[in-house]
Amino acid sequence: MKCPNCKQNMNPKKGIPFNQYRIDGFSCSCGEIYFDPEQAEKILLLNKLKKQKITAKLGRIKSNLILRLPKDVETALGLEQGEEVELHVENKELRVVKI
Numbered sequence: 001m002k003c004p005n006c007k008q009n010m011n012p013k014k015g016i017p018f019n020q021y022r023i024d025g026f027s028c029s030c031g032e033i034y035f036d037p038e039q040a041e042k043i044l045l046l047n048k049l050k051k052q053k054i055t056a057k058l059g060r061i062k063s064n065l066i067l068r069l070p071k072d073v074e075t076a077l078g079l080e081q082g083e084e085v086e087l088h089v090e091n092k093e094l095r096v097v098k099i
C-alpha cells in the first residue's frame with residue numbers, strides 16, 4: 001500500500017497502539033500510519049458500547065432460554081453463530097466471555 005502523504009510503499013506493522021488497544025496496519029518512514037479499517041472500526045464500536053447500557057431480550061427455544069445479543073455487540077467482539085463462549089455467573093450477574 002502507498003503512503004497517502006509521501007507516496008512511498010508502506011510497511012505492514014502489527015500491534016500499533018490505537019486508543020487503549022493494539023491493532024494491525026501499515027507504517028511509513030515519513031511517520032504516516034494507516035490502521036486496518038476493520039479492526040479500527042471494531043475498537044470504535046467497543047468504545048461506544050462501553051459507554052452505553054445495553055439491554056438484550058431473552059427468548060426461548062424448547063427448554064433453553066436464549067440470550068439475543070444486539071448486532072453491535074456481535075460485530076464489536078467478532079462473535080459468530082455456533083461459537084462457544086464462557087459464562088460466568090455471580091449473584092445476579094452474568095458475564096459472557098469470548099474465548
Ligand SMILES: [Zn+2]
Pocket residue numbers: 003004005006007008028029030031032
Ligand atoms: Zn509516507
